[in-house]
Amino acid sequence: MPTSEAGASGVPATPRNAARGRPPDPAKHAAILAAARRLFFSGSIQTLNIEAVARASGVSKVTVYSHFGDLQGLIRAVVLLQRSEMTAALDDLPADQRGLRQALIDLGCALMGFLTSDDYVALQRMLATLARQETWLGTLVYRDGAEATRDRLAARLAEASARGDLRAHDSRLAAEQLLGMWQGIQTTGLLSGGCPRPDAEELRRRVECGVDVLLRAYAPEGIDRKTDRSG
Amino acid sequence: MPTSEAGASGVPATPRNAARGRPPDPAKHAAILAAARRLFFSGSIQTLNIEAVARASGVSKVTVYSHFGDLQGLIRAVVLLQRSEMTAALDDLPADQRGLRQALIDLGCALMGFLTSDDYVALQRMLATLARQETWLGTLVYRDGAEATRDRLAARLAEASARGDLRAHDSRLAAEQLLGMWQGIQTTGLLSGGCPRPDAEELRRRVECGVDVLLRAYAPEGIDRKTDRSG
């Protein structure tokens, strides 16, 4: 029997102590995962089958099973890999601070670029497909993705409010509102394949307008901000 | 050969003129469609297979084929059926006019109730799964759903702007912003199974806050609206 302790973890079959026999090959583990990911992203979850993965990764079918136990396990691993890349991308969002408006715009542009990327859309589609069988995957990605982003954004809004740049408000709600305005109905359309991917220009416009609406609505009491974004 | 002209339409096999032989049974057509719909909504697209549909609708397998030609055809028919129910629901949205704010809130509540319904979520999941194979389905639902709703909402905002209740603005964009604020990250969460369905109370709060943000941001120039929704 192979190690069989790898399970769905990203770690290549942790040897229990000081591995007695031939050590498992991490390169193969990675190759399988990469092939599975590629196969899924260039097709649907239907095209992600063990044989194709084995062929594409130049590995025996048995090796796939010994590394990931199961097709479900492989799918899980792909989702988790994608999730880790997602969180990394979200952690790299700009944290610039030359003025609240510009900071929000930069963040919004980067975020929307990510949310409309093929990778993210594919991940969401996968989760939508798996939602019935593996709820926990969706929960995980939602927590680390949408919720985390909202909370990070909320923290900035709360700071701004504390500085007096915004009136007192429910920051988490405001953050969701901003995220919602940025997305509009785009993400829905992308997910169902109903609309093409918007270009950077279009995204920027949406992001800026969303920020302006938020700033005007939550401007400190008694201040009527006039903006110069006419037309 | 059976009529074979039904295709994916919702109409039960239009007889070309004055049908010579035994007429097709509309009840069976409906029963098949209903069973298919039920099967999909209580499972995933995986549980929607011809044999199960035939069994559940008390109809021969061959009949299913003669009515819908193909599994793809059946799936198409289910999506189109669901789409027609969706558009009906969207057409029934309240068009009340006792004040802009209340009208928007009523509309938002009804809409969000629909968007968070099991049926709508299931439809979106289906489209997300099918997005690679049958783009046109997604396009169709997106047009009749999200875009139509946005445009209807935009029309109301444009009217309000013409009346002087709102400042001049890009109504379509504003409509998307409002839709986005209402949804926040909820729809994303629901789709991936990441978050539970919000209750009516929660939805109402989101809708109201979204409307207030929009109204304040797009208030006629020079007017600083003070709201009484403190806390």
Next chain:
DNA sequence: CATTTACTAAACGATATCGTACAGTAATAA
């Protein structure tokens, strides 16, 4: 009546895919 079309029940052929078994080779530790 005969003809034509819709429908049923059961069986069949064709695949696709899963997961496992087997026999052999490769790499590492004792």
Next chain:
DNA sequence: TTATTACTGTACGATATCGTTTAGTAAATG
């Protein structure tokens, strides 16, 4: 060297599901 574990290639068994065929029954028209 020997024991042990990883890996390969091929083959196999078990299903599941599609879509079709066949033979017969049901319901309509002329």
